[in-house]
Amino acid sequence: MDKLFIFDTTLRDGEQVPGCQLNTVEKIQVAKALEGLGVDVIEAGFPISSPGDFNSVVEISKAVTWPTICALTRGVEKDIEVAAEALKYAKNKRIHTGIGTSDYHIRYKFNSNQEEILQRAVAAVKYAKRYVEDVEFYAEDAGRTDNEYLARVVEAVIKAGATVVNIPDTTGYCLPVDYAAKIKYLFEHVNGIQNAIISTHCHNDLGMATANTLAGVMNGARQVEVTINGIGERAGNTSLEEIAMILKSHKELLIDTNINTQKITPMSRMISSLMNMPVQPNKAIVGRNAFAHSSGIHQDGVLKNRESYEIIDPKDVGLDENSIVLTARSGRAALKHRLSVLGVDVKDNERLDEIYQEFLKLADRKKDINDNDILMLAGKERLEKQRIKLEYLQVTSGVGIRSVASIGLNIAGEHFEAAATGNGPVDAGINALKQIIKRKMTLHDFLIQAITKGSDDVGKVHMQVEYEGNMYYGFSGNTDIVAASVEAYIDAINKFIQ
Numbered sequence: 203m204d205k206l207f208i209f210d211t212t213l214r215d216g217e218q219v220p221g222c223q224l225n226t227v228e229k230i231q232v233a234k235a236l237e238g239l240g241v242d243v244i245e246a247g248f249p250i251s252s253p254g255d256f257n258s259v260v261e262i263s264k265a266v267t268w269p270t271i272c273a274l275t276r277g278v279e280k281d282i283e284v285a286a287e288a289l290k291y292a293k294n295k296r297i298h299t300g301i302g303t304s305d306y307h308i309r310y311k312f313n314s315n316q317e318e319i320l321q322r323a324v325a326a327v328k329y330a331k332r333y334v335e336d337v338e339f340y341a342e343d344a345g346r347t348d349n350e351y352l353a354r355v356v357e358a359v360i361k362a363g364a365t366v367v368n369i370p371d372t373t374g375y376c377l378p379v380d381y382a383a384k385i386k387y388l389f390e391h392v393n394g395i396q397n398a399i400i401s402t403h404c405h406n407d408l409g410m411a412t413a414n415t416l417a418g419v420m421n422g423a424r425q426v427e428v429t430i431n432g433i434g435e436r437a438g439n440t441s442l443e444e445i446a447m448i449l450k451s452h453k454e455l456l457i458d459t460n461i462n463t464q465k466i467t468p469m470s471r472m473i474s475s476l477m478n479m480p481v482q483p484n485k486a487i488v489g490r491n492a493f494a495h496s497s498g499i500h501q502d503g504v505l506k507n508r509e510s511y512e513i514i515d516p517k518d519v520g521l522d523e524n525s526i527v528l529t530a531r532s533g534r535a536a537l538k539h540r541l542s543v544l545g546v547d548v549k550d551n552e553r554l555d556e557i558y559q560e561f562l563k564l565a566d567r568k569k570d571i572n573d574n575d576i577l578m579l580a581g582k583e584r585l586e587k588q589r590i591k592l593e594y595l596q597v598t599s600g601v602g603i604r605s606v607a608s609i610g611l612n613i614a615g616e617h618f619e620a621a622a623t624g625n626g627p628v629d630a631g632i633n634a635l636k637q638i639i640k641r642k643m644t645l646h647d648f649l650i651q652a653i654t655k656g657s658d659d660v661g662k663v664h665m666q667v668e669y670e671g672n673m674y675y676g677f678s679g680n681t682d683i684v685a686a687s688v689e690a691y692i693d694a695i696n697k698f699i700q
């Protein structure tokens with residue numbers, strides 16, 4: 203297996219994203235987590251850019267042990283001096299310097315010409331070499347740089363001592379076939395290329411960052427510059443998790459990384475939370491839906507054999523399990539599975555079908571069906587077979603009066619009635635219930651939730667009732683929330699009275 207070096211630039215290119223700025227303490231936290239993840243190089247910042255960024259590079263250098271700490275500079279002496287100073291405490295250090303090589307950059311950014319830029323590139327590498335052994339050179343906008351000129355620059359900087367040469371597709375313009383050809387061209391035309399590692403740094407403006415990075419690797423690049431969750435300037439960078447999992451999934455490529463893939467999900471969540479940058483739900487590997495199956499045919503297939511619809515074991519990226527999301531497109535297999543996970547075993551297909559029909563009606567109204575909804579549906583089923591049934595409930599309540607409730611119960615075929623007052627209609631209803639069921643019961647959890655949005659909505663009630671030291675759960679749903687509350691209490695009682 204060939205080793206691919208993972209160069210993480212979440213703290214530099216990722217942190218350039220508006221709103222994603224981190225303070226030094228947060229950056230140290232991220233750097234330590236990246237070290238745990240197994241990255242080879244951490245690009246910690248651009249020290250000349252601000253005192254805060256300088257300080258972060260210093261502190262990360264002190265905090266991190268084995269990955270190389272890299273600092274970015276322009277091809278400018280002062281930048282290089284400041285970067286070297288910031289890296290003073292790093293055990294393994296690298297300066298990443300460079301200059302734009304495309305005609306756009308040479309003409310408009312620098313008002314210069316190819317020969318002068320080539321000389322500035324070489325001078326920058328030589329200057330950085332005065333401070334550190336490990337110097338990486340970037341040919342900014344290499345994606346749009348003419349290959350013949352790029353090869354001359356790459357050859358010259360390697361001769362000047364560059365240990366790594368970065369070929370960025372800065373604007374995310376390249377097609378994978380063209381980026382592949384560019385890397386191949388360099389390997390075929392640069393004398394001394396074996397003395398340096400060729401690196402990719404692909405942006406995602408056209409959604410091709412990962413494809414381009416992979417094309418580079420398949421043509422000889424052995425370092426990839428990536429970020430967690432693919433964050434970065436504009437549309438972002440190649441995402442670390444995608445490259446790591448592509449190589450883990452396609453062993454035939456014979457290329458390996460040091461990444462401990464089981465740390466990918468926690469790392470992704472840490473970055474998303476610290477940088478206030480939500481991950482799009484369908485993002486490969488780390489999106490909320492990356493391992494969620496929501497349609498009946500897929501769910502049935504996955505429940506029969508995970509690999510029917512999953513190419514990655516969720517455990518390999520640090521998730522406990524995949525998720526079977528119940529929607530109006532789900533089938534009986536998924537519903538039955540969820541019920542059994544929740545402890546409700548539906549053995550009889552006729553019963554399952556009845557619950558399923560109720561489920562479909564609810565799913566058409568409500569986008570997210572959660573576990574409580576499912577339990578409530580199964581509970582409604584159960585209500586009909588319960589020992590204690592609510593026959594009627596009448597409540598009077600209002601402002602400035604004490605609530606009064608009268609209740610009628612059918613207990614194993616016998617009729618009982620009672621009335622009581624209470625502190626509000628629910629309390630009155632439960633007090634009336636307790637006039638008939640004279641047991642020492644305590645209500646703990648009591649949650650009322652609207653299912654959809656209208657005022658005619660179903661109120662869903664979830665309760666926890668303690669009886670003789672044990673907890674019993676009760677569920678119900680009704681457009682009358684007082685009735686739903688009393689029904690939920692009766693549901694809990696039925697669980698210990700039968």
Ligand SMILES: CC(=O)SCCNC(=O)CCNC(=O)[C@H](O)C(C)(C)COP(=O)(O)OP(=O)(O)OC[C@H]1O[C@@H](n2cnc3c(N)ncnc32)[C@H](O)[C@@H]1OP(=O)(O)O
Nearest residue numbers: 218248250251252275276277278300301302311312342372
């Ligand atoms: C592709 C990448 O470089 S990705 C990194 C991008 N990240 C950043 O830009 C964040 C950090 N940047 C900064 O803090 C500031 O831009 C600084 C400190 C670097 C420079 O600030 P200023 O001196 O005010 O310059 P300003 O940002 O306005 O313009 C950039 C200057 O750098 C020059 N420059 C840009 N890239 C390079 C380079 N690689 N090598 C040499 N000079 C460069 C530009 O031509 C311009 O010079 P000019 O003023 O003579 O025209």
Ligand SMILES: CC(C)C(=O)C(=O)O
Nearest residue numbers: 340342343370372403
């Ligand atoms: C500094 C370089 C590597 C960069 O960020 C780019 O070209 O996008």
